[in-house]
Amino acid sequence: MNKNNISKIRIKDIAGLAGVSAGTVDRVLHNRGEVSEKTRKKVLEIIRELDYQPDILASLLAAKRNFRIAVLIPEVNQGSTFWRYPMEGIEDGLREIMHFGISLERYFFDYFDRKSFIEKSAKVIESMPQGLVLAPVFAEEATSLVKRCREIKIPVVLVNANVCLENCIAFVGQDSFQSGMVAAKIMHYGLKDNDRILIVNFMKKEVGRQAHIVKREEGFRSFYESNLKHHGKAFGFLNVTDVSEKNMEMVLEDAISSSSEQLKGIFVTNSMVFHVARFLEKNDLNDIVLIGYDLLEENMTYLKKGIIDFLISQRPYEQGFKSIMALFHHLVLKKEVDRDQFLPIDIITKENLGHYIYK
Amino acid sequence: MNKNNISKIRIKDIAGLAGVSAGTVDRVLHNRGEVSEKTRKKVLEIIRELDYQPDILASLLAAKRNFRIAVLIPEVNQGSTFWRYPMEGIEDGLREIMHFGISLERYFFDYFDRKSFIEKSAKVIESMPQGLVLAPVFAEEATSLVKRCREIKIPVVLVNANVCLENCIAFVGQDSFQSGMVAAKIMHYGLKDNDRILIVNFMKKEVGRQAHIVKREEGFRSFYESNLKHHGKAFGFLNVTDVSEKNMEMVLEDAISSSSEQLKGIFVTNSMVFHVARFLEKNDLNDIVLIGYDLLEENMTYLKKGIIDFLISQRPYEQGFKSIMALFHHLVLKKEVDRDQFLPIDIITKENLGHYIYK
DNA sequence: CTGAAAGCGCTTACAG
DNA sequence: CTGAAAGCGCTTACAG
Structure with missing residues (x-):
């Protein structure tokens, strides 16, 4: 009382x-x-x-309501380990909210197989969940899935990439353009003004040109554009589609020797940076600053060795956690959720790596 | 079915x-x-x-149980704005769990006044909450508070600083030593091998030598120690107790001119870095790399201007959020909670600042 | 040591 | 359009 x-x-x-x-x-x-x-x-x-x-507890108890949330993201396999972390975030989030009668249906597609995405999409729709966490890897197909969800009133949260947001309740991910700027800042801070820099894009034919990769490169370039002294700075540029060691060897050697000036920095626009690291290690090119994305096992190994100097991380665990929480707030608590949920752009070095690693 | x-x-x-x-x-x-x-x-x-x-919902509903959680942290005033963010994290966490019948009692003490800490401690004990989130700013007094809580079976979560953990259920904060190493790594990466570096400690007499400040400095030095090339590197060192502009002017001028070699980097071991930034700005010392801690308003201003180059952040918001969640898991869900909850050591630059700012 | 009953605050048929 | 009753799964006296 x-x-x-x-x-x-x-x-x-x-x-x-x-x-x-x-x-x-x-x-x-x-x-x-x-x-x-x-x-x-x-x-x-x-x-x-x-x-x-x-009293939401009493309400839920009496209504015997059950929420089924579906998640449609890439499967984890040796070609693609990134999605392990968002999934862990989702599972941990689920543990926090399962008392509210929430269950999770997991749908995984092959990151490199458009067809499998389409197939799994169909399964999701068939199951008619009350909400969906979606990684829109294939932009076109994802867009039509989202539209379908809209029609049948399934709220969708986009995770990691942003596509067709107007029909979704939220996007949880990173500001790719800005992350490119951050990479450039770090690169520039460590180099001298006229040092030669190479930008490397990895692009599998099966997936195509992904919007966030493009944005990262634009962000990187824009850092230099916005800096008067470097306006018009020229970068080396490399587009890699074949990651075999042999091919990597060939194209990188070519790129490095293509100018009389020594190459001082390499920026890789995604998590495939370890392929470049392997080459640098093998050829003892220790004085080239190497910056890339994401805390994959391979990348962390090279970071610890000092071959990769910096990794940009997108908080994959938190992306998963926040995605399912957004859906929970929307469905259960009926609260407004932020439409754009940008996670911080983390700069990882050998020294602070430890506390970024997920258990 | x-x-x-x-x-x-x-x-x-x-x-x-x-x-x-x-x-x-x-x-x-x-x-x-x-x-x-x-x-x-x-x-x-x-x-x-x-x-x-x-069914925890039904259980809670029937038991009409109510949990009162107390939080004892520094008040936010102009001399100390840092604690605004942990408090926001705590309030947001509370919002997530209030449906479980959790209420919060807020106790704030003056960061620079030992007595006020003691007074508020007494109030906490008097109120007999079911759990306590504690910022142990005054190590000795905090230790005896924790012991008292132990006796009367109030579980305690330490936030931001670690003291007497053996009698608490968890510590949520940063690995200070490691954060110093990170600062050194960044510093070193941007400078040349023999550049002169100055370490600045701020220490108010009222508070005394804080363990985490000491650890940060040790971490910073240890980065260079562990690097053979720099073993035995000497740093300039400054201990500031008077932050008036006049005094700052005097001691910094002195420190800078004390050697014939030009000073290239300054590492400030806490959030008072803006005092140094003010000096550098006023004296047009643009080519000195300045690194410090925490996203205070003043610090962010100088970061944007490019006077401060990097800030190390300790995720204050998350510290608050995780603290109250730890108590919730312990009290309500009866789950094991991790004893050491180290948050990542974030490296903040002008470029990635935006997405670190809390709404 | 054990069971039957009432109640937590809300929702869901059902009867009118 | 409205109310009375039963029930969600668990807990709390109370009686024996």
């Missing part, structure tokens, strides 16, 4: 004050009609006055 | 199988005695076999 009487107004209290039954209050609360305008007004008035907050 | 029959075993079911009543099962479940060893065994057996998971 003394300490805990804060906001303990119950439906019963409202009903009493309005001179109606609890059932009627409930009908008003959930807009399920069958209430005369007059009583509706009266009840709403009282609710507002008392700032009534429903 | 088809999809949602997963783990929907109820107390009633257990009771039925054991041939007892729900009340008895409950008594076993909560170890509140008054059950014959024989029935106890039987009930436990069935619980294990069926992997019974109690």
Whole structure:
């Protein structure tokens, strides 16, 4: 009575004050009609006055409601280990909210196989979950999935890449352009003004040109553009589609020797940076600054060895965690969720790596 | 029936199988005695076999239990704005868990006033909360508070600084030593091998020598120690107790001109780095790399201007969030919580600052 | 040591 | 359009 009487107004209290039954209050609360305008007004008035907050625990218990959330993301295999971390974030998030009657359906597609994405999409739709966490790797197919979800009223949260956001409730990921700027800043800080820099893009034919990769490169270039002294600075550029050691050897040797000036920095626009690191290690090119993305096992190994100097990380674990939480807030707590949820752009070095690693 | 029959075993079911009543099962479940060893065994057996998971929502609702969590941290005032962010994290965490009947009592002490810490400690004890989030700014006093809490069975989570952890359930904060190493790595990466570096410590008499400040400096030095080439490298060193502009002017001018070699980098071991930045700006010392801690308003201003080059951040918001969550897991969900919860050591530049700022 | 009953605050048919 | 009753899964006295 003394300490805990804060906001303990119950439906019963409202009903009493309005001179109606609890059932009627409930009908008003959930807009399920069958209430005369007059009583509706009266009840709403009282609710507002008392700032009534429903007891969500009791509500969930009584309604025996169950939420099925689906997640459609790439499977983890040796060609693609990144998605392990978002999935861990999702599972941990699930553990926090499962008491609210939430269950998770997991759908994994092959990162390099458009068809498998389409197949799994169909399965998701077939299952009719109450919400979806989606990694829109294949932009076109993802867009049509999102549109379909819109039609059948399944709220979608996009994770990691942003596609067709207008039909989704939120995007959780990184600001790719800005992350490229960060990479450039770090690169520039460690080099001298006229040092030669190479930008390396990895692009598998199966996947195509991904928007966030393009943005990263643009961000990188724009750092130099916005700096008067470097306006118009020229970069070496390399587009790699074949990651075999032999090919890597060939194209990198070529790129490095293509100018009389010594190459001082390499920026790789995605997580495939370890392929470049392997080459640098083998050829004892220790004085080239190498910057890339993501804490893959291979990348971390080269970071610890000092071959990779910096990795940009996108907080994959948090991306997963926040995605499922966004859906939870939307579905269960009926709260507004932020549409754009950009995670910080983390700069990882050998020295701070330890505390970024997920258990 | 088809999809949602997963783990929907109820107390009633257990009771039925054991041939007892729900009340008895409950008594076993909560170890509140008054059950014959024989029935106890039987009930436990069935619980294990069926992997019974109690419905925590129903449990909380029926028990009408209320948890009061206290937080004892520095107040936010102009001399100390850092604690705004942990507090925001705590409030946001609270919002996530308030449905479980959790309320928060806020106790703020003056960062520079030992007495006020002692006073507020007494109030906390007097109130007898079920849990405490504590910023142990004054090591000695905090230790005895923690001991007292131990005696009266109030679980404590330490936030930001680590003191007397053996009597607490968790520490949430940063690895200070490592953060110093990170600062050194960044510093070193941008300078030439023999450039002169100055370490600046701010220390208010009222607070004394704080363990985490010492550790940061040690970490910074150890980076160079562990690098053969720099073994024995000498640093300039400055201990500032008076932050007036006049004094800052004097001591910094002195430190800078104390050697014929030009000073190239300054490492400030805490958030007071803006005092140094002000000096550098005023005296047009643009080519000195300046690294310090924490995203205070003043620091962010100088970071944007390019006077401060890097800030190390300790994720203050997350520190608050994780602290209250740790207590929640311990008290309500009865889960094990990690004892050491080190947050990543974030490297902030002008370019990635944007996405680190808390709303 | 054990069980039956009432209740937590909300929702869901059902009867009118 | 409205109310009374039963129930969600668990807990809490109370009676025996």
